Amino acid sequence: MNKKCDHCKNPATVHLTEIKGGKKVEKHLCQQCAEQQEGIPVNKAHTPINELLTNFVLAHSQGTKELTTNQTCEHCGLPWAEFKQGGLLGCEHDYTQFEKDLTPLLQRAHEGATHHLGKVPARRGGSGVPMKRQADLARLRNDLQKAVEGEDYERAAKIRDQIKTAEG
Amino acid sequence: MKLTDLTTRAGEWLRGNGPMSEIVISSRIRLARNVSGYHFLTKCTRHQRTNLEHKVRDAVLGASISPKTLYVDLQEAPEIDRQLLVERHLISKPHAAAEGARGVAIGESESVSIMVNEEDHLRLQVLRSGLQLEEAWEEINDIDNKLESTLDFAFHPRFGYLTACPTNVGTGIRVSVMLHLPALKLTGEIEKVFRAAKDMRLAVRGLYGEGTEATGDFYQISNQTTLGKAEEEIISDFKNVVIPKIIDYEHHARRTLLNDRTAALDDKVFRALGVLRSARLMASEETLFLLSHLRMGINMGRVKDIDIRTINELFLMTQPAHLQKLMGKKIDGDIRRAARAEFIRQRLSAN
Numbered sequence: 001m002n003k004k005c006d007h008c009k010n011p012a013t014v015h016l017t018e019i020k021g022g023k024k025v026e027k028h029l030c031q032q033c034a035e036q037q038e039g040i041p042v043n044k045a046h047t048p049i050n051e052l053l054t055n056f057v058l059a060h061s062q063g064t065k066e067l068t069t070n071q072t073c074e075h076c077g078l079p080w081a082e083f084k085q086g087g088l089l090g091c092e093h094d095y096t097q098f099e100k101d102l103t104p105l106l107q108r109a110h111e112g113a114t115h116h117l118g119k120v121p122a123r124r125g126g127s128g129v130p131m132k133r134q135a136d137l138a139r140l141r142n143d144l145q146k147a148v149e150g151e152d153y154e155r156a157a158k159i160r161d162q163i164k165t166a167e168g
Numbered sequence: 169m170k171l172t173d174l175t176t177r178a179g180e181w182l183r184g185n186g187p188m189s190e191i192v193i194s195s196r197i198r199l200a201r202n203v204s205g206y207h208f209l210t211k212c213t214r215h216q217r218t219n220l221e222h223k224v225r226d227a228v229l230g231a232s233i234s235p236k237t238l239y240v241d242l243q244e245a246p247e248i249d250r251q252l253l254v255e256r257h258l259i260s261k262p263h264a265a266a267e268g269a270r271g272v273a274i275g276e277s278e279s280v281s282i283m284v285n286e287e288d289h290l291r292l293q294v295l296r297s298g299l300q301l302e303e304a305w306e307e308i309n310d311i312d313n314k315l316e317s318t319l320d321f322a323f324h325p326r327f328g329y330l331t332a333c334p335t336n337v338g339t340g341i342r343v344s345v346m347l348h349l350p351a352l353k354l355t356g357e358i359e360k361v362f363r364a365a366k367d368m369r370l371a372v373r374g375l376y377g378e379g380t381e382a383t384g385d386f387y388q389i390s391n392q393t394t395l396g397k398a399e400e401e402i403i404s405d406f407k408n409v410v411i412p413k414i415i416d417y418e419h420h421a422r423r424t425l426l427n428d429r430t431a432a433l434d435d436k437v438f439r440a441l442g443v444l445r446s447a448r449l450m451a452s453e454e455t456l457f458l459l460s461h462l463r464m465g466i467n468m469g470r471v472k473d474i475d476i477r478t479i480n481e482l483f484l485m486t487q488p489a490h491l492q493k494l495m496g497k498k499i500d501g502d503i504r505r506a507a508r509a510e511f512i513r514q515r516l517s518a519n
Contacts, residue, residue, distance in 0.1 A: 076211040088287070090211035092204060092322035092330045095337070102334060106327075106395060109335045111369060113396020116328025118339045119309070121316050137325050 005030035007037060073097045115141045137166050171240060171249055172493070179256060179278030179295070182484060184476040186298020190467040191415050193346040193386065195296045196257075197304045197403075199312055200288040200331045200340035204320040208332040209285055214268065217285060221269035224284045224319070231314040233282070234275030242270045248498070251489035257295060259283055280311065287332050288340075290315070299411060301343060301403050309399075328395065338395030343406055346375075347414060350385040350464040351421035354436065360417050365389055368410050384456030385464075389414070422468055437465030445516050449502060450509040455486050474516065482515055 003012040005028060012028035019025075029037065072079040078090030080098055089095070095102065103114055117138055140163050147156040181194045202208060206220050229239060242250060242263065250264035258281045259272050270285035283291040292315075294308040315321075322330040328338035336342070352358045365372050373388045389410065391402050425433040440461035444450075463479045465471040484490060486508050492498055495507055 076207045078211060086210070088210050088332045089208055089334065091207040092202065092324070095324055095327050095330055106334055106337065110338070110393045110395035113338075113393070115326050115396060116324075116338045117396055118328065118341075118398035118400075119312075120328075121321055121323050122313070 003028040005033050007033040071097065117142055137163065140166060171238065171245075171252070174252065174256065174278070181257075181279060181295040181297045182477075182480045183297055184480045186296060186300055188411075188415060189298040189476070191348055191418050192299040192411070193297075193348055194257075195299055195301045195304050196293060196342075196344045196346070197301065197308050198291055198293040198342045198344075199308055200329065200336045200342075201290040201292065201312070201315070201319075202322040202330060202332070203289045204322040206289065209287065209289070210332065218269040220289060221271060221285050224289060225271060225273070227315060227318045228273045228282050228284065228290075230318065231311070233273065233311050233314065234277070234280055236276045238274045240272050240274070242266075242272060243268065248489050248492060252493060255484065255487040255489050258293075260286060260291075262286070280307070282311075288336070290319075299345065299407070301345070301407050305399060305403055335392070336394050339397070339399050339402070341394055341399050341402060342390055343402055344388050344390040345406060345411055347387050347389065347411075347418075348385060348460065348463060349387055349414070349418050350460050351425055352418050353385045354433075355421045355424060357417065357421055361387065361389075361414055364410065364413055364417075368405065369393055370410060383453060384460040386456075386460070422464075426468065433468075434465075434470055436461045437468075437470050441465070441471060441516075444512050446513070447509050449505040450486070450512060451505055452486065452488065452508070455508060455512070456483070459483055459486075478515055482512060486511060 003015075004010070005012045008030060010030035010032070013031055014029045014034035016027040016029065016034075017024060018027070070080070073090060073094050074097070075093040076090035078094060080101060083089055083094070083098070089098075106114055115138075120138060140159055144156055144159045144163065147153070147159055186192070186194075203220065203224065206212065206216060209217065212220065225239060229237060240249070240253065242259070250259070253259040253272065254261055254264050256278065258274055258278065260283070263270065263272070263283050263286045266286075268285070270283075272284065273280075273282040275281065279295055281293045281295075283293070292308055292311055294304045294311070296304045324330055329340040331337050331340055347361075349358065349361065352361060362372055369392055371390050371392050373390065374383060375386050375388070389406075391406070393402075440458040444455075444458050444462060459479055459482055462471065462474070463476065466474055466476055466479065485494065488504065491504060491507055491511065494511070499507060
């Protein structure tokens with residue numbers, strides 16, 4: 001198969017088949033576009049297969065966000081460059097403002113993880129999302145990871161849809 | 169409770185009778201938390217920082233974290249008091265050296281401390297003697313719940329508890345176990361520990377945590393991953409996988425020394441005891457190494473007339489700020505080394 005990437009003209013090495021509303025859509029991508037467009041970190045040699053799949057499934061349950069490299073946080077005024085230098089964030093909103101740039105850093109620091117598992121405050125926190133729903137989300141993500149680990153992709157797809165609904 | 173009360177005795181965690189205490193000195197769990205609606209500390213103005221300190225101080229003192237809680241305003245506290253708190257593992261070195269409104273709340277038995285305005289708004293810590301990670305988690309989780317009833321912690325459904333440094337985000341938990349591994353050091357097998365830790369993505373540090381060297385054969389093992397793993401999972405990896413493995417290595421090394429190199433072992437132990445009982449000038453690093461060998465000798469049954477509690481107290485009280493508090497004045501150089509040597513001689517002869 002000598003297909004070229006759908007986005008640029010490099011040779012396509014990632015071939016993706018999606019079923020959208022009953023229709024089959026085929027995508028052919030090069031390594032770089034696969035990572036940027038679809039969130040598939042193919043060039044990380046040591047990423048375990050289950051992490052790769054979990055991240056891929058989760059990337060598809062969220063809207064794509066723009067890269068924020070040149071941005072400054074509108075809440076605390078922290079420029080991304082300042083964080084890169086000092087290593088400390090300026091406020092809680094930085095995590096959403098710089099989400100796209102932070103994600104790969106978090107993956108490196110936390111064995112590929114991108115989602116919290118564990119304790120959730122009982123009361124409503126600063127994010128305004130009811131904590132019960134957040135706890136549900138954490139549980140669902142855990143279930144998703146297990147489904148992927150057990151190679152039960154049908155179940156994984158169902159859980160992904162539940163996550164999508166829960167995230168509103 | 170006053171700060172000076174601390175200098176006359178050792179904290180609960182140093183009593184030296186926790187589970188596995190012949191190898192595990194202490195178990196520590198800390199949680200990083202920030203108050204929603206306030207910037208993290210690097211972006212706080214001086215005014216915001218002061219407001220935050222008042223708010224958190226009130227919440228901490230109102231949460232009855234211990235029967236009696238001591239709050240130390242570190243902006244006001246003299247350098248020697250801050251140093252004393254570092255030596256007792258109640259605050260970090262950066263927290264002692266920082267500037268601006270900040271403090272620490274200390275529970276009665278010193279097993280609980282809460283740093284206010286360190287790298288994060290709150291750094292909760294529970295310290296226990298020996299291997300007691302589950303007990304420490306239970307206690308700190310309970311304190312966290314109490315604080316949460318009056319403070320809104322910054323939390324994100326995907327990222328968990330939000331922290332100033334992304335390496336702490338998620339659970340905000342750091343689990344650290346302090347180990348005494350003299351036999352592995354003597355048999356030249358300490359590399360095994362580094363390898364085991366590395367395989368589990370754990371960090372190995374010295375006595376005072378981040379950025380400190382391992383001295384006197386004490387090693388602190390801590391988790392680095394805080395996102396994507398629940399607290400209980402992190403703790404159970406420590407308790408059931410990593411720590412038992414390292415304890416096994418050390419036990420094995422101690423048996424080897426006892427069976428094959430008895431004279432060399434006894435020479436180390438009794439040479440240490442001899443110097444400690446006779447020297448007239450003692451530097452702090454030398455003290456650590458000698459006490460380490462003596463501690464090993466006691467735990468291996470080679471020395472029978474000294475108890476482990478005395479050794480633990482000597483580790484604590486011979487540190488610079490403790491000695492100076494005890495003497496009631498600022499001393500350094502040979503005067504301090506002489507005071508240290510005299511203190512050790514007295515304690516070891518009274519045994």
